[in-house]
Amino acid sequence: MIKQYDYIIIGAGCAGLSLLMRLLDKNAGAKVLLVDRTEKNTNDRTWCYWEKEAGYFDNIVYRKWNELNFCDDDGYKQLSMGDYAYKMIRGIDFYTHCFNRIQQAPGVAFQTVEIQAVEVTGKHCSIKAAGHTIEAAAGFVFSSIPDKAEAGSNIISLLQHFKGWIIRTTGNSNIKPCLMDFGVDQSAGTAFVYTLPLDENSALIEYTVFSSTVLQDAQYDNALKNYIEHILQIKVYAIEHTEYGVIPMTNQRFPFYKDGMYHIGSAGGQTKPSSGYTFSFIQKQSADIVAALKACECLKQNNPAPRFRLYDSILLKILHDNIMPGKAIFSRLFQSLPAHKIFKFLDNETTPAEELSILNSMPAKIFLPVAIRQLIKQLRD
Template sequence: MITPDYYYVIVGGGLAGLQLALTINRDLFFKGKKIAIVEPSSKSSNDKTWCFWEEGRGKWDHLVSQQWHKGKFITSELTKDLQLAPYSYKMLKSLDFYNYVKAELKNSEDIIFIKDKITNIDQVTRTAIGEKDNYTATHFFDSRPPTDFKNDEKSSVIYQHFKGITIQTDKDHFDPEVFTMMDYRIKHEESTCFTYILPLSKNKALIEFTFFTPFLTEDVVYDRKLEEYIRTILKIKDYKIIDSEKGIIPMTDYPFHKFNTKYVTRIGTAGGWVKASSGYSFKNTEIKVDKLIDNIKSGLKPSTNLFSKKFQKYDAIFLDVLEKRNDLGESLFTKFYTKNSIQDIFRFLDEETSFSEELKIMLSLYHPQFLKSFFNKV
């Protein structure tokens, strides 16, 4: 048999690919195993902002640009203060992450970066076929999402889509100690949508208008809602936009795991690593990478037991509810945040709760649609 070019090929140098490569590079078990990261982009811009909650200090604190210990949940009828301790809510810019990981990996004798776009992986010849060259390996970690997940009739798909702008004002308008998790005062038809605010200083904040919907929308809708929120809710007349970002995150119960084979493991969004019911990915990726590495070192298939079937079912039911009755979003999230402590919410979303705690949370959300969705997903 011809010796492969690489021990591993990581297809994609985004969040999942770089976290995986960094963890491999720091583990002596993989010393001497040649690894290629094949990515078409230079990853030289801040293409997204990741946020996550965490207890105490974490492994990424040196990259975190902002963190909060207090938050708010707001509707037209109420404001719920969120005291996060012992958690904090942390913000990390993607460019800081890319630069940090690439700087460390470029000093590695075992890992190389290749600028190319992989179009296919031939599992018979164990070859990743690129636009510029081909790459053979013993195993591939592939972050390219399958093309058919959006059209799978058995799966629910809710898109978390948003536009955020960082604004600067002449006067002080923000409390930099308190972020806004969800503010439902600006609405759009019969859909689940809210405003999200990360205050960076007294006169600077990232403001995002976010949808959790089965449909997408035009850019002008985000712009109008952001303008309406800033003018009517924040009462800010004069401001300057200093940065902006847009994103579409699929929240789905599509069975991405079915694409994992003896020679290919799907990672990141392509592996179903985005938490289906929330759209959060950063800490979820860290957890999946650690489990994947443990599996390899134990002689198991890399994708073994990466997911909790119980929590996958919870997510699937919740997504089905939002897909069938998207108008219920504000009501459901209001129950979620007002009838449960923020600590229990974080633990539930981190899949660390017991069944009795999960039952309490599910009962707090009750609506007849949940029963219909339960039987639709069993």
């Protein structure tokens, strides 16, 4: 007999769990099947994001910074953040918080399987795994598993790839919180280091590159070692934790509803193409979905205004083709404008009038021809 659920959620990452928490807010007794390939009991990632007010997951924020810096050839500049704070949530804290709540929800069933394929026909869902198939039925199926990347003349894709170390020093490290430090070699692509002090003796040091291909593991290690020992001048330290990740940066259009499933998270286009930031967009999408369900409305993707996709495409094209170095672009941006305006812009929340100052900070002779070509392509899509 096929078991009946209100919702099936495939993928217990940020998107799947964020949605599930809000679904339980709506109905604590909801019947939900949650499926993932792992138990989610390790600290496998860190989410960082800017936010103005207390957010949905504020009670598990690990660290928060009200001041950030930007660093280029002119040295450190303290960013004007306005009402924004920069926040960090550790993966293990997020998973623990969500699964503690799941344990108190009798209607939620969690299964770990190596998912190979998912087929939805009407309300029937077949989740094919190694050696067996899960057969279930639900009114709504949500998936955070991405489809294969598309190729096409109008699609521009880069990778944001990074490796980070949490280091502990023997004395006060005096590391400044820095959103982007471009004082590193740029031969691998647009490269910068991201530094977040956790206490007097420890910090997250993360080496990040925007390029078409990832690096060898030793290249990340060498870049981190060089930055810590030669730029920060820290000779004695221990590596307490390592994280590595690859985030797609693409102007590809992602379907919200396809093959009987609603696609959420990065699979549903919630990664900002020009920055790689995802966490805040996932929270907005999750809230929108549950609000529509409460109101008995059709679920739909609340896409940003088309001009934001154009802005993303322009930057991706310039970075992809190396028309202007990424270091120069971000330096002009952060040296010309207060960070709170940039954050609002990257959140797709600015008005056209507010965007003028951002657009005017870039050299027209470089950006305008690219903008015209990308606009024509977007209109033809």
